[in-house]
Amino acid sequence: MSDRSIDPRYEIALASRILANEGVLDAFGHVTLRHPRDPGRFLLARSRSPQLVEPDDVLEFTLDSEPVRPPSVRLFAERVIHGCIYQARPDVMAVCHHHAPAVLPFCIAGVPIVPVFHLGAAGGETIPFWNQRDEFGDTNLLVVKPEEGHSLARALGAHAAVLMRHHGATVVGADLRELISRSVFMCQNAVYQLQAHLLGKVAQLTPGETRLAGAINALPNVVGRTWEYWSCRLAESGRMPARRTVRAKPPAAGRAAAKGKAGRRKRARS
Amino acid sequence: MSDRSIDPRYEIALASRILANEGVLDAFGHVTLRHPRDPGRFLLARSRSPQLVEPDDVLEFTLDSEPVRPPSVRLFAERVIHGCIYQARPDVMAVCHHHAPAVLPFCIAGVPIVPVFHLGAAGGETIPFWNQRDEFGDTNLLVVKPEEGHSLARALGAHAAVLMRHHGATVVGADLRELISRSVFMCQNAVYQLQAHLLGKVAQLTPGETRLAGAINALPNVVGRTWEYWSCRLAESGRMPARRTVRAKPPAAGRAAAKGKAGRRKRARS
């Protein structure tokens, strides 16, 4: 990912689509990347379902979650989730907010997700809970105001993810690949944990196992394998983002829309 | 939806197919729209599985649920569900009756569906129950007689949806898009509620949260996003309804059937 030739807008579109294809994201949710050359900015798509994000949909934001250039398209309401976390966590390079079906039951029941299998250790030993109601009373549960974003970032603390009561989760990573692995395996972990609970006993990893197994996803032969696998599954489903031939910086809204429509028409045939 | 150029028959076919594609409808269920220019009529397809409805299948009915023109095709037996609700609820412009797998367990156990996540608030704070047996004794559980339809409409009251014991649900909306969002999110809410129950605790939204979060789906950037997402998923599956080139009013039964066959043949290749 340190390769200068890599197009971060394409990578965000790809990551968004992989997470949609693997059942983490649906109509909602968003993936961001800290700007590779300016740590005081981050990249986020215009308001659009993750499975449909194209590289040209990706815009630049300050860490106050304001667009760098006046936008001609609709923006996500919850972008403070990202800005506030990038402010609080210099080590974080990528953030995903999602409503995955696997984690929602835990967000509703208030039951913590704990590491129950080796790959699930990617979520760390503790995934804290954040309940917007505690600090802000009755809201529509969207994280829109800066103080809401800062509160969520405080709840996340130094952890890899935070569960949001009645809403979903926010996951962070040192890069997009770690973010994707962590998000996918945290969902699998939640599914298995619920079923183990039904069988009568949720035995969790020891802190030592969690620390050691949490590093599996950084092994070169694992990173290469999962990335190839998730990419191939996305290609199989006909949902790869379009490669940009021209590398002009900011997308003209009209052009992006036209391109999106053509891409969709093509995909609809597959 | 206020655009005069929009074809309401096409919109009904599209809505029916989206709800089938998202797992709300199957071989059964129906979507109607109050006639955009005559509030004393509504539009409903001939008896056909929702995933297969074409614009030319859509017929006009009075609020007594009688066809405006003598039909040459089979009609749904349960159309009084729609007529009786349009009579009782002038604010309702669209109605969906379904047997979604997500809600059936609740219809059988007699357990209420309550709002447990922000999008699930689209169903409102209370979804009442209607048990046909209470008023009509042993029936085949279909809602066929006007008095059955009126009884169901009374149980619905001012709510957004009503659960039908041992049968399914009926959902209403101010337009087709609200109807679709509400139907989809109510099903997701039911799935998560059941799983939270298995984890040990179903914590629900407060009345204030329900009211505030219930309005999320009317936000312009949310409506646009979900509509694009569900439409693209439908297009991906090769199930979009055929666009009508000629706008002649009532379909000749023979022509509709021929067209349907051709469409199916094409789709079968995708």
Next chain:
Amino acid sequence: MSDRSIDPRYEIALASRILANEGVLDAFGHVTLRHPRDPGRFLLARSRSPQLVEPDDVLEFTLDSEPVRPPSVRLFAERVIHGCIYQARPDVMAVCHHHAPAVLPFCIAGVPIVPVFHLGAAGGETIPFWNQRDEFGDTNLLVVKPEEGHSLARALGAHAAVLMRHHGATVVGADLRELISRSVFMCQNAVYQLQAHLLGKVAQLTPGETRLAGAINALPNVVGRTWEYWSCRLAESGRMPARRTVRAKPPAAGRAAAKGKAGRRKRARS
């Protein structure tokens, strides 16, 4: 189905594939039809997964479950299930034996499937249990000997279906369409019943409701709708059986195999 021009071998292939496509059948299971012109015979495919059955795979058997002509292909071991039921039940014209994932948990737990929603009434008020072990001690659980088949037929009695302990179910019908509806809805009923059980209460239909709702699937507008729906879903998946152009009676084993391979190659592209 009384139409003389209908090819019963094609109908069996179609029914087998529909039930596979709807998740009732998998690598195992079989669908038979009593011979339309000779009630002392029945039609069953050679040993092959139901999703792959072609019209030319279908052979003729006596009610002793012996092939009418010396077979050049492998036969199902469990054909006595069909022969013994056709002997015991003159009203039965079609039989399906399956291991559907929906019914297996009930076959293992020994919990009866009871009608819990209107369409589930297609299975009748009581679905009896048969435990091969009761009469035959330790076996491999396959129903292979005539006395095993007769024992199963006795357990079925006058009912619409029988659960087989640790094995699956056998369903009967007055024709293939009733058989398919009953099989599909009985599986849905089982899934909903298990989930209602998890919610805390399995309220079942009254005997009167079961009798009245059990007749829904014979309504002309319902039969037409479900048949179109299941057929279209099969066509969409690219799994329709091949239409036979020549109506020569018994298939040459070689030709059937060659045809099967070609069909598969074509389907693999869709």
Next chain:
Amino acid sequence: MSDRSIDPRYEIALASRILANEGVLDAFGHVTLRHPRDPGRFLLARSRSPQLVEPDDVLEFTLDSEPVRPPSVRLFAERVIHGCIYQARPDVMAVCHHHAPAVLPFCIAGVPIVPVFHLGAAGGETIPFWNQRDEFGDTNLLVVKPEEGHSLARALGAHAAVLMRHHGATVVGADLRELISRSVFMCQNAVYQLQAHLLGKVAQLTPGETRLAGAINALPNVVGRTWEYWSCRLAESGRMPARRTVRAKPPAAGRAAAKGKAGRRKRARS
């Protein structure tokens, strides 16, 4: 499988892809075969997700799990699972290690999988548990060191499979077809067992039934049927491995990669 013309590298690719297609394998897991002409060696793919394995990816290893030729590609870290089992079990010709979603809840809860339906008997009467922690304390739960592999092989003993605490399962077979059947049916058995548990009672097969039913999958008409079924499903999904036209032994890494990319491109269209 004793046919000399059969290409064992192709068979491994096919087996890996079938098990991925049937939901046993995902990004992880591996299938090996003892070398058909040298019982002191086994065949295993380079580190790659099973669904993507091509015949040219398959390499030769000694029973110490060392590559016979210096590798130019990344290897699986856990190959000692295979080498140690081939050392301990001369009767075993094929091994699969997997993290199937069906077995993980049992690996976490520590609840044994027991035979609950006739096909599930393929896993035998007892499937032992192995907990890496018991002997090795805190690890990352991967089986990497020879002593870990030998410990797992001891836990497997003379059984057909072993559950690995917080990790997955390892299954063995007398050939690839037995391995595939056993792996698939053991997963189905686990799913049904969990659901029967939810219904209130897990009644298991008697030892006699388990022994008799465990032999079903060796019946010629069953082996032929399941193999055709799983192969056709794989072909339908567009995921068959490429047939090798040239039978040159070791793949040039570059060529293999190029081929993989082309194959993927083609598959992405289907």
